Amino acid sequence: MSADAAELRAYIERHVEPHAGRWDREQHIPAAALRGFADTGWLGAIAPTAAGGRGLGAREFGRVNALLGAACSSLRSLLTVHSMVIHAVTRFGSPAQRERWLPRLASGAILAGFALSEPEVGSDAAAIQTAAVADGDGYSLTGGKRWITFGEVADLLLVFARTDAGPTAFLVETSLPGVRRLPIRDMLGVRASMLAAVHLEDCRVPADARLGKPGLGVTFVAQSALDWGRLSVAFGAVGIARRCLAVSGAYAEQRRQFGQRLCDHQLIRRMLTDMLVETRAAGLLCERAADLKDRGDPRSLAEVSAAKYYATRAASRAATDAVQILGANGCSPDYPVERLLRDARIMEIIEGSNEMHQLSLAEHALHPDPTEP
Numbered sequence: 001m002s003a004d005a006a007e008l009r010a011y012i013e014r015h016v017e018p019h020a021g022r023w024d025r026e027q028h029i030p031a032a033a034l035r036g037f038a039d040t041g042w043l044g045a046i047a048p049t050a051a052g053g054r055g056l057g058a059r060e061f062g063r064v065n066a067l068l069g070a071a072c073s074s075l076r077s078l079l080t081v082h083s084m085v086i087h088a089v090t091r092f093g094s095p096a097q098r099e100r101w102l103p104r105l106a107s108g109a110i111l112a113g114f115a116l117s118e119p120e121v122g123s124d125a126a127a128i129q130t131a132a133v134a135d136g137d138g139y140s141l142t143g144g145k146r147w148i149t150f151g152e153v154a155d156l157l158l159v160f161a162r163t164d165a166g167p168t169a170f171l172v173e174t175s176l177p178g179v180r181r182l183p184i185r186d187m188l189g190v191r192a193s194m195l196a197a198v199h200l201e202d203c204r205v206p207a208d209a210r211l212g213k214p215g216l217g218v219t220f221v222a223q224s225a226l227d228w229g230r231l232s233v234a235f236g237a238v239g240i241a242r243r244c245l246a247v248s249g250a251y252a253e254q255r256r257q258f259g260q261r262l263c264d265h266q267l268i269r270r271m272l273t274d275m276l277v278e279t280r281a282a283g284l285l286c287e288r289a290a291d292l293k294d295r296g297d298p299r300s301l302a303e304v305s306a307a308k309y310y311a312t313r314a315a316s317r318a319a320t321d322a323v324q325i326l327g328a329n330g331c332s333p334d335y336p337v338e339r340l341l342r343d344a345r346i347m348e349i350i351e352g353s354n355e356m357h358q359l360s361l362a363e364h365a366l367h368p369d370p371t372e373p
Helices: 004-026 031-039 058-071 073-092 094-108 215-253 266-294 300-331 337-348 354-367
Strands: 114-115 131-135 138-148 157-164 167-174 179-183 196-206
Touching: 004 031, 004 337, 031 073, 031 114, 031 138, 058 073, 058 215, 058 354, 073 094, 073 114, 073 157, 073 167, 073 337, 114 138, 131 196, 131 337, 138 157, 138 167, 138 354, 157 196, 157 215, 167 196, 167 215, 215 266, 215 300, 300 337, 300 354
Parallel strands: 114 157, 131 157
Antiparallel strands: 131 138, 138 196, 157 167, 179 196
């Protein structure tokens, strides 16, 4: 383990893990905790070093997400969406946009959110209804976004709206007139991610708020950012599965039933075995996808999709078995596995539902790459 990774693990064990359950129950991460995490510099994980970021590649970024995912999926979700915006600005931003936004994003001086989903638009991102109308030397945005992770507190949103040329990306400061945010509460899982519905009413932004070319907001900006988001979720799901395995194994060793330790019962051993093997397999899929992404291999898109699909399913199975092993205790907030189960189910939906990944991955099954080993 590198010194930086050991430092992050120590930070998580001290400042995140002990509070994750309370944050989940309160559906809120205190501003001081968000500030403390930003001060570690990890919010700028993939930001260029020239902008004050850590300049991590996909593999190291993924491992950071696995560490965070094992402790608190809500805080890991902030790293996900914040990094997606950092990537979008780095890749598609003008020199002026990169100079203006990247140092502040890298340091965590501002928090960013990814505003793509709408009340009537989920997986079909190209069908967005939010409109951006040319208005003098800028644009006027009107519409509604929903399920925006950390939208309640984000300072900057990457908003996707329809122009005459098609879906287009915009960097929108939430302090602008015409931006209104409503918190969304009582979700199944990832409850401390401070989801919000964002309403835009004649919100005027300057022309230099547009990120990338008109009409390419979804096919280029969003899809490129979502690839990083899926990698983050995949590794985060591995973290969930690892935590489930650790808690289940420790519990099964110390709990006794019918005169035996739980871990001496064959059915419990089967569950622990499945949990172990699937968690390791998910981790290897994630590592392969990240390695390909770091090399710029075009196969990485499919491999990230496969890793997200398998790892999130593995996390859900691990969490389900963990609750079963702990029994009534597993249903109690006194143990983390009930939260891990709820969070794992969310992982199967966000950054492209697993059903959408099935549709795209099936094409690779039907038309395999002959160069694949």
